[in-house]
Amino acid sequence: MAHQMLKPYSFLLYFLSIIAFFFIGVTYAGIVDAGKNQGLAGGAIVVGYGIISTVIGLVIALVIAHNTNRKTIFKLNIILALCSIGFYAYYHVKYLERQKTKEQDQPKIEQPKKQTDTPLSNDKLL
Structure with a gap:
């Protein structure tokens, strides 16, 4: 059965397991709040969970x-x-929701309109 490890369907299994288990690790890190209040290290911690579960x-x-x-x-x-596919769809929907709330939270600041001097008559040009 060792020859089965080198078949294309086995390589597909390896590839799909890498993707699925990475999502499982990242999801687990999100559930236990692994990167919460860690600053810039939070992202690395979450990716670390993903890589460990991938292995x-x-x-x-x-x-x-x-x-x-x-x-x-x-x-x-x-x-x-x-x-x-399910994990991708879930995280994509979460991303779109976060972008929508981000756009709503930003106040719309209107720039003051600058009035330009337009000559009303020819005598201002002289």
């Missing part, structure tokens, strides 16, 4: 590809693809 997911995918049959790998590919 764990890749190891799991390698073990699964080695020990299971082709049909199971195909089913897992479909499940991981749906999970990745």
Whole structure:
């Protein structure tokens, strides 16, 4: 079964598990408020959670590809693809909502209109 680890459907499993487990790690970091009140380090902490869960997911995918049959790998590919699409849609909607509230919070400052001198008659030009 080791030859199964080098098949295209197994590579797809590896790729999809990397994406899905990264989203799972980032979501977990958001649930436990891992980067809250950390300043600039907050983003690095959240990405760190994503990378650690990605490595764990890749190891799991390698073990699964080695020990299971082709049909199971195909089913897992479909499940991981749906999970990745779902996570992407969730975070995209959250991003759009954040942008909408950001636009509403900014006060609209109108620039004062500058009046230009326009000559009313020809004698001002002389």
